[in-house]
Amino acid sequence: NAGVTQTPKFRVLKTGQSMTLLCAQDMNHEYMYWYRQDPGMGLRLIHYSVGEGTTAKGEVPDGYNVSRLKKQNFLLGLESAAPSQTSVYFCASSYSFRGSYNSPLHFGNGTRLTVT
Amino acid sequence: AQKITQTQPGMFVQEKEAVTLDCTYDTSDPSYGLFWYKQPSSGEMIFLIYQGSYDQQNATEGRYSLNFQKARKSANLVISASQLGDSAMYFCAMRIAGGTSYGKLTFGQGTILTVHP
Numbered sequence: 001n002a003g004v005t006q007t008p009k010f011r012v013l014k015t016g017q018s019m020t021l022l023c024a025q026d027m028n029h030e031y032m033y034w035y036r037q038d039p040g041m042g043l044r045l046i047h048y049s050v051g052e053g054t055t056a057k058g059e060v061p062d063g064y065n066v067s068r069l070k071k072q073n074f075l076l077g078l079e080s081a082a083p084s085q086t087s088v089y090f091c092a093s094s095y096s097f098r099g100s101y102n103s104p105l106h107f108g109n110g111t112r113l114t115v116t
Numbered sequence: 117a118q119k120i121t122q123t124q125p126g127m128f129v130q131e132k133e134a135v136t137l138d139c140t141y142d143t144s145d146p147s148y149g150l151f152w153y154k155q156p157s158s159g160e161m162i163f164l165i166y167q168g169s170y171d172q173q174n175a176t177e178g179r180y181s182l183n184f185q186k187a188r189k190s191a192n193l194v195i196s197a198s199q200l201g202d203s204a205m206y207f208c209a210m211r212i213a214g215g216t217s218y219g220k221l222t223f224g225q226g227t228i229l230t231v232h233p
Contacts, residue, residue: 042225
């Protein structure tokens with residue numbers, strides 16, 4: 001059981017280049033999330049999805065776009081990368097809980113992105 | 117809005133000693149869950165322990181326990197009998213049960229724990 005898989009693990013981009021990060025989960029989870037981790041700031045939510053075909057903005061959405069065409073996949077896109085987007089990106093997923101909130105998020109292993 | 121505060125950027129503990137990592141939170145929602153995650157140097161996020169806002173007893177999972185003080189809005193993680201492998205970053209996080217929260221976790225800044233032999 002793979003859980004949550006992120007690709008790629010590492011990437012270096014030049015300013016202005018674009019890329020897509022792929023997240024795949026095999027747990028049939030409804031909810032999926034993209035976070036970024038920066039030193040001293042913990043993890044901050046970029047975008048999230050509550051089901052196939054739906055997406056919503058999180059705390060720091062600017063400069064990113066997402067798509068959830070299939071339930072198991074959640075893509076994060078950077079259209080024109082900037083040095084401020086240098087970070088570690090985590091994808092996570094969970095069941096929809098409809099009032100139950102004790103289910104932990106399951107995280108992928110992260111993608112380390114450097115923008116020069 | 118929800119907020120999680122971890123005021124200890126770094127903590128040091130001697131092997132086999134106990135250590136407490138502080139976490140305070142702020143929310144107006146009466147129904148919420150508090151989580152602790154461990155992030156070793158390899159980078160993955162490992163779920164450690166959960167406490168619900170209506171739980172009467174403090175949560176425990178092996179050497180981990182959560183000192184939940186609802187009135188003070190604190191949810192400190194206690195690690196007993198520290199091991200070298202406990203050296204890692206630790207994050208406190210909160211999830212509210214409100215209908216539009218959609219399970220989002222709000223994280224604190226993290227505490228780096230170093231265990232000395």
